[in-house]
Amino acid sequence: MKRFRHKFLLFLFCTISLGQDSSHHSYEYSTLLEIPDLSFSDQVYTGLDILEQMDFKPLAGKSIAIFTNQTAINRNGDHILDLLKNAPDVKVSALLAPEHGIWGIDDSRATLVGREQIDPVHGAPIIDMFNKYVHPPHWVMDKVDLVLIDFQDTGSRYTTIIATMSKLLESASERRIPVMVLDRPNPLRGDIVDGPIPRTEFQSYESYHLFPIRHGLTLGEASIMINEMGWIKDLKRVDLTVVPMSNWDREMWYNETKITWRHPTPFLRNEESLLAYVGMDLFRGTNMNIGFGTETPYMVVGSPWLATSFLLQKLNDQNLKGVELKAVVYRPTGSIYHTRIPQYDGQSCSGIQLTITDRDEFSPITTATTLIMLINQLHPREFQWKENGYIDKLFGSDLLRLLAAQKKTPDYLPSQWVHDVYKFNEFRQSFLIY
Secondary structure (H helix, E strand, O other), rough: OHHHHHHHHHHHHHHOOEEEEEEEEOOOOEEEEEOOOOOOOOOEEOHHHHHHHOOOHHOOOOEEEEEOOOOOOOOOEEEHHHHHHHHHOEEEEEEOOOOOOOOOOOOOOEEEEEEEEOOOOOOEEEEEEOOOOOOOOOOHHHOOOEEEEEOOOEEOOOHHHHHHHHHHHHHHHHHOOOOEEEEOOOOOOOOEEOOOOOOOOOOEEEEEEEEEEEEEOOOHHHHHHHHOOOOOOOOOOOOOEEOOOOOOOOOOOOOHHOOOOOOOOOOOOOOHHHHHHHHEEEEEEEEOEOOOOOOOOOOEEEEEEOOOHHHHHHHHHHOOOOOOEEEEEEOOOOHHHHHHOOOOOOOEEEEEEEEEEEOOOOHHHHHHHHHHHHHHHOOOOOOOHHHHHHHHHHHHOHHHHHHHHHHOHHOOOOOOOOOHHHHHHHHHHOOOOO
């Protein structure tokens, strides 16, 4: 199995790494917009900030559809839809909503007209691209000259928004509608890549492209890679323009950019939970609770039957870096604001709480897979995988589940994805903007 996996990846990246010279950012199907020189400032400017500095002139005279959510704000915290009110030559024809909607779960700005949601700022219909439509309906795309994309990615491939964006690119390609992506930082730094690449038979909305779990790409870089490689569907491409950031460095954590934070999903409350999510989201493929129904999602894992004292002894032997682990008791309680009912809702759970002590040293995937494999060994009857091989879709292969079944030691697993990380890091170089 190991020999086959390495051959597969070698073939994959030998065939697709014939990319462009990254020093010149020359792409066959994608373009980087030339932007003003803002290097005199120490402020990071997102693609939206850049477009605002240009008075939205690249959008002038166009009817646009915007794929966005609550994270699309400028450096002053103003949302893209509010900013476009002051661009009279731009018509916002439709809003395309990802999972959790345009405004997230806590904002009721959208109004209902009949059965349709309408944005009150522009009077544009809001099209649900996650639950209702896979592709935007023809009556939306018929009115559009340009698709504009702006949202804050999580830096992990679990989030469905990249898959939804890819479906949108597919529609834009078929109708020959140009696409513009406003770039934003990778909140988990752009120089760290970690985790396995999904094998094709395990690809899903949560592992849609051949990215490792922690991919180290910005939104603009990911969209260029997807477009240049024809990963949308049937080798389709779009006329893609990326508006790059200014003054962003790959070594930056999100808080170092000084850009206002907005939750990208309801359960990612802060940067600490965002980092833990890289590994702890794998627990959604199990019958464990990972803090849903508490104030600290992804920072705790537990169940009514977990023997935490014995588990902690085993964890201490693993010498996990950058994290402190302690036993806690908690009771998850569902919320009317969340569609996801937490595992063991209302039950008292014994758990392990994570405190990240050094984010540069902390390896979220190693920590989470260590927890999973040890809990599986300590509780072979109680611990269960979710049905339909969901863990394989999250992890990207059946390797975690198979090695757990073989009772391998937790430190055996990370070495299995080292080759994936090496090959992807090599492959991505021709697509890096910064």
